[in-house]
Amino acid sequence: MTGVVLAATIGTLFALGTFLLLRRDLIRVVWGLAIISQAANVYLLAMGGIAPATAESVPILAGHGEHVPETADPLVQALVLTAIVIGFGMTAFALVLSYRVYEEHDTLDVTELGESE
Amino acid sequence: MTATPVGTASTLVIAPMLVVLVAAAGTLLLGRHPRARTAVSLAGGAGYAIAVAAIDWYIVLAPDAPGIATYQVGDLPAPFGITLVADGLSAFMLTMVAILGIASLVFSTRHLPGGEGRSYYFPLFHFLALGVTGAFLTGDLFNLFVWFEVMLMASYVFVAYSGGPQHTRAAFWYVTLNLLASAVFLLGVGGIYATTGTLNMADLAQRLAEPAAYGLDPVPVVGLLGLLLSVFAIKAGLVPFQFWIPTAYRAAPPQITALLAGATKKVGIYAIIRLSFTIFAGAEVAVDLPLPLVGVAITGDSPLPFVGAALFVMAAGSILLGGIGAVGRDSMEGVFAYSSIGQVGFIAIPVAIAATAAGPELRTFAIIAALVYALNHTLAKGLLFLAVGTVRSATGTSRFADLGGLAKRSPPLALAVFVGSLALVGIPPLSGFFGKFLVFDAAARAGSGPVLVLLLVGSLLTIAYATRLWNRSFWGARTDAVEAATVDPVQIAILVGLAVAIIAVGIGFEPVYEFAETAAEAALDTEGYVDAVDPQTASELAGSNGGGH
Numbered sequence: 001m002t003g004v005v006l007a008a009t010i011g012t013l014f015a016l017g018t019f020l021l022l023r024r025d026l027i028r029v030v031w032g033l034a035i036i037s038q039a040a041n042v043y044l045l046a047m048g049g050i051a052p053a054t055a056e057s058v059p060i061l062a063g064h065g066e067h068v069p070e071t072a073d074p075l076v077q078a079l080v081l082t083a084i085v086i087g088f089g090m091t092a093f094a095l096v097l098s099y100r101v102y103e104e105h106d107t108l109d110v111t112e113l114g115e116s117e
Numbered sequence: 118m119t120a121t122p123v124g125t126a127s128t129l130v131i132a133p134m135l136v137v138l139v140a141a142a143g144t145l146l147l148g149r150h151p152r153a154r155t156a157v158s159l160a161g162g163a164g165y166a167i168a169v170a171a172i173d174w175y176i177v178l179a180p181d182a183p184g185i186a187t188y189q190v191g192d193l194p195a196p197f198g199i200t201l202v203a204d205g206l207s208a209f210m211l212t213m214v215a216i217l218g219i220a221s222l223v224f225s226t227r228h229l230p231g232g233e234g235r236s237y238y239f240p241l242f243h244f245l246a247l248g249v250t251g252a253f254l255t256g257d258l259f260n261l262f263v264w265f266e267v268m269l270m271a272s273y274v275f276v277a278y279s280g281g282p283q284h285t286r287a288a289f290w291y292v293t294l295n296l297l298a299s300a301v302f303l304l305g306v307g308g309i310y311a312t313t314g315t316l317n318m319a320d321l322a323q324r325l326a327e328p329a330a331y332g333l334d335p336v337p338v339v340g341l342l343g344l345l346l347s348v349f350a351i352k353a354g355l356v357p358f359q360f361w362i363p364t365a366y367r368a369a370p371p372q373i374t375a376l377l378a379g380a381t382k383k384v385g386i387y388a389i390i391r392l393s394f395t396i397f398a399g400a401e402v403a404v405d406l407p408l409p410l411v412g413v414a415i416t417g418d419s420p421l422p423f424v425g426a427a428l429f430v431m432a433a434g435s436i437l438l439g440g441i442g443a444v445g446r447d448s449m450e451g452v453f454a455y456s457s458i459g460q461v462g463f464i465a466i467p468v469a470i471a472a473t474a475a476g477p478e479l480r481t482f483a484i485i486a487a488l489v490y491a492l493n494h495t496l497a498k499g500l501l502f503l504a505v506g507t508v509r510s511a512t513g514t515s516r517f518a519d520l521g522g523l524a525k526r527s528p529p530l531a532l533a534v535f536v537g538s539l540a541l542v543g544i545p546p547l548s549g550f551f552g553k554f555l556v557f558d559a560a561a562r563a564g565s566g567p568v569l570v571l572l573l574v575g576s577l578l579t580i581a582y583a584t585r586l587w588n589r590s591f592w593g594a595r596t597d598a599v600e601a602a603t604v605d606p607v608q609i610a611i612l613v614g615l616a617v618a619i620i621a622v623g624i625g626f627e628p629v630y631e632f633a634e635t636a637a638e639a640a641l642d643t644e645g646y647v648d649a650v651d652p653q654t655a656s657e658l659a660g661s662n663g664g665g666h
Contacts, residue, residue, distance in 0.1 A: 021293075021297070026289070029293060033293060033296045033297065036296075036297065036300045037296065037299070037300050037303075039300070040299075040300040040301075040303040040304055040307075041303070043303070043304060043307055044303055044306070044307040046307075047307040047308065047310055047311035048310070048311075049311070075310070075316075076307070076310065079259055079306070079307075079310075082259075082263060083262075083303055086263075086266050086299070087296075087299075089270075090270075090292070090296055090299075093270075093273065093292065094289070094292050094293070094296065097277065097285060097288055097289045097292060098289060100277075100285045101285050101286055101289055104281075104282035104285055104286075105282060105286070113286060
């Protein structure tokens with residue numbers, strides 16, 4: 001059940017991101033990028049899955065001595081943390097760039113930008 | 118605790134990264150002191166060259182060298198920590214980047230574009246080098262993603278660096294494309310983790326070779342490798358992912374474009390070779406992809422035939438599109454940008470031949486051809502883009518309409534560009550001759566007629582655009598811009614130095630070939646790679662730690 005919901009969510013996010021990426025407005029394009037990179041993060045989390053913890057996946061729990069609870073894979077969370085930071089920085093940079101584009105070209109319309117070449 | 122011994126060889130692996138990192142931080146701190154900044158920057162470049170030379174000699178080339186060395190970051194054993202690996206392939210790539218990086222760095226001290234952003238130029242330069250170096254040395258798939266990002270972030274700023282309206286626009290497209298590529302990279306990485314349960318490259322190779330022993334089904338990795346391949350093709354600028362190259366290369370300062378073409382492109386090529394051959398070649402997957410529309414069936418027992426077929430198509434497109442595009446450009450950097458699309462095709466063709474090769478002999482030979490061609494492209498295209506920088510700083514333009522008669526105005530400049538162009542064309546005794554010769558030889562040994570014809574057409578196009586560039590800018594009547602030009606002697610010295618390097622590689626080709634051979638053997642030696650990294654399982658680790666408490 002969780003799997004289906006996650007798959008549907010990730011699919012929807014990617015669809016939404018792609019739709020926004022194909023718009024004519026630069027700000028929407030940046031939003032599209034942000035959503036796609038978040039969708040990739042959710043996908044990464046989903047790839048870890050939830051499993052009974054073993055010494056293989058969570059060594060600290062194995063040394064705990066008592067009942068080991070079911071856990072989410074910690075590795076993908078570390079990966080996602082890195083990816084979120086990178087994605088956040090890049091979204092900010094893309095927004096600044098699009099503001100600069102607006103200042104210099106007086107438009108945020110992708111088609112008009114292409115014509116001004 | 119039986120930690121991996123930290124010897125000199127092991128520490129050497131991380132040395133070039135530490136040197137650039139210190140140089141990047143140092144130049145950032147000295148932002149307000151231009152002289153000290155330049156000095157630190159040059160010292161960083163020299164230190165980098167020394168570190169790379171030390172890796173070349175002590176790890177790869179010396180008679181008693183181990184051939185491969187690893188550094189476990191934080192002394193965490195693989196696959197739990199991040200592993201850095203230096204082998205022949207990494208060393209070959211690093212050497213290429215070091216030669217070009219030094220040239221570009223010294224060039225930058227003479228001709229620093231930009232106004233207020235100037236104090237950030239050298240830190241960014243070193244961060245770009247850091248990303249490239251990290252990508253060549255890492256032995257971890259996710260870490261590779263991180264180094265790609267480090268490299269890209271610096272290059273984003275460089276594309277926007279000159280600050281004009283067209284630069285900002287070019288940077289926006291460049292950022293958009295690469296952010297999308299990063300997301301695709303993450304999809305590939307996540308999928309591979311879910312399929313195999315590891316991201317350490319050596320562990321990955323080990324698990325894929327014996328999927329049954331680890332209880333995994335390796336079939337999805339073929340598709341996931343395809344995802345990664347498309348990301349690396351974007352970095353390398355192979356057709357159909359080439360469209361960002363002309364605008365980005367025109368927007369970035371020329372000495373950075375030299376690095377983008379000479380170094381970051383090679384990261385894409387390196388990643389394709391490393392992942393396809395060292396890591397995924399041993400995967401036991403039955404690939405059976407009938408393509409009735411084109412009448413070809415892709416079959417095999419590893420993902421390599423699939424990689425080979427995809428690369429053939431992309432490389433053929435690149436050679437044709439790059440060559441035809443370059444013939445019609447109206448500026449020097451426009452010609453070289455399209456030319457570098459075509460030249461990457463020439464590097465990808467032997468890689469594709471290696472992927473589809475029947476025997477190990479042809480496979481090694483084809484990889485050697487690719488590496489030698491990559492070296493030639495780095496030297497020649499680096500020289501030519503730096504020459505664009507010289508022409509621009511001397512005359513203020515690089516458009517053919519405003520140029521002419523440069524040959525008489527500055528004979529050394531003309532000579533250097535002449536050598537660079539001939540190296541692209543492939544005239545003996547320059548490095549380009551051996552590059553072209555080996556690629557043709559690999560295609561002939563593979564017995565592929567259409568590929569030979571394609572290479573021939575590509576070579577003819579190279580001659581066409583190189584001749585046209587020469588006629589338009591170096592011969593003919595001097596224009597006003599050329600008449601008023603003042604050519605910087607240090608820049609000329611750098612160009613001549615690179616030209617001499619191209620000739621030297623051609624004349625003393627024997628050691629270069631041996632180095633490339635070592636690199637190609639390292640790229641194909643999955644077993645040696647796995648043994649050197651020595652990925653352990655958690656239970657093995659617990660045993661060696663005396664119970665793990």
